[in-house]
Amino acid sequence: MVSRIELYKNCVRKLNSYGITDAEFDAMCIFQDVFRERNPLFKPNEDVDSPHIYKIYDDIGFRCDGKPLQYILGVWDFWKYTFRVGEGVLIPRPDTETLIENVLDTVKKNQIKAPKILDLCSGSGCIAITLDKELFDSAVYAVENSDKAFEYLEENIKLNNSGVTAVKADALVPGNADKYGDFDIIVSNPPYLTADEMNSLQKEVQAEPAEALFGGKDGLDFYRKITPIWKNSLKTGGFFCYEFGMGQDSAVGEILKQNGFDILKFSQDGGGIIRTVTAKKTEDNNG
Numbered sequence: 001m002v003s004r005i006e007l008y009k010n011c012v013r014k015l016n017s018y019g020i021t022d023a024e025f026d027a028m029c030i031f032q033d034v035f036r037e038r039n040p041l042f043k044p045n046e047d048v049d050s051p052h053i054y055k056i057y058d059d060i061g062f063r064c065d066g067k068p069l070q071y072i073l074g075v076w077d078f079w080k081y082t083f084r085v086g087e088g089v090l091i092p093r094p095d096t097e098t099l100i101e102n103v104l105d106t107v108k109k110n111q112i113k114a115p116k117i118l119d120l121c122s123g124s125g126c127i128a129i130t131l132d133k134e135l136f137d138s139a140v141y142a143v144e145n146s147d148k149a150f151e152y153l154e155e156n157i158k159l160n161n162s163g164v165t166a167v168k169a170d171a172l173v174p175g176n177a178d179k180y181g182d183f184d185i186i187v188s189n190p191p192y193l194t195a196d197e198m199n200s201l202q203k204e205v206q207a208e209p210a211e212a213l214f215g216g217k218d219g220l221d222f223y224r225k226i227t228p229i230w231k232n233s234l235k236t237g238g239f240f241c242y243e244f245g246m247g248q249d250s251a252v253g254e255i256l257k258q259n260g261f262d263i264l265k266f267s268q269d270g271g272g273i274i275r276t277v278t279a280k281k282t283e284d285n286n287g
């Protein structure tokens with residue numbers, strides 16, 4: 001027999017011995033998930049039955065092997081909402097909440113009524129779905145090409161009772177943009193890691209799909225391709241909001257300028273890294 005608190009301490013010890021940095025947090029999340037309780041240590045001396053012990057040791061084992069906690073739990077929170085995640089889809093990051101703030105801010109400042117928004121490389125749909133939930137009378141489209149990620153996107157739309165329209169398409173194929181037009185805002189968190197960064201990924205990030213991470217040798221391929229392809233789907237006076245990696249701000253800004261956009265602002269994420277850009281399609285650019 002083992003009590004909850006003994007089991008919890010064993011798990012933290014095991015995670016620590018495998019070099020997992022947030023051992024206590026991870027063990028607690030796994031306990032909450034397995035017991036389906038908010039405070040699983042409320043009765044610390046209660047004995048744990050075998051099925052629960054096996055399930056907990058399985059999950060702790062996966063975590064020690066470097067499987068992301070989010071994939072083990074199968075869900076993760078972003079903004080005010082919960083999203084299903086698992087192998088084949090990028091895990092929503094807190095950094096990306098900066099992009100949400102930019103879009104909400106842009107809609108508010110420009111008093112855009114019934115905003116029509118397009119999210120490219122949508123993945124789990126965390127950006128598209130959050131915007132759809134937060135913006136009154138919005139019409140949000142989410143474009144995703146990966147089979148696996150698209151399944152998560154559709155599932156997350158249902159899970160959150162959202163009205164997002166999921167579009168299975170490759171954002172890098174010019175013809176795909178021709179079918180969509182008149183957007184107020186195009187938003188994207190495309191793959192942007194460089195070849196060097198891909199070679200030194202943390203074990204957990206290696207478990208995520210490379211196609212959602214790798215942005216070509218210098219990490220900028222998607223910005224170079226997406227901007228000219230999709231700018232014609234944006235209204236004149238409409239906005240592009242991009243997330244990018246550390247140090248990519250001026251290069252992404254340059255790509256937008258070359259495509260006839262005015263840079264309105266760069267924004268920092270919670271960690272103080274310049275993470276997003278908001279740019280406006282100027283009057284004389286009908287592309």
Ligand code: GLN
Pocket residue numbers: 093095189190191192193205212213214
């Ligand atoms: N922010 C992610 C990371 O650093 C990368 C996501 C992306 O390429 N869009 O792992």
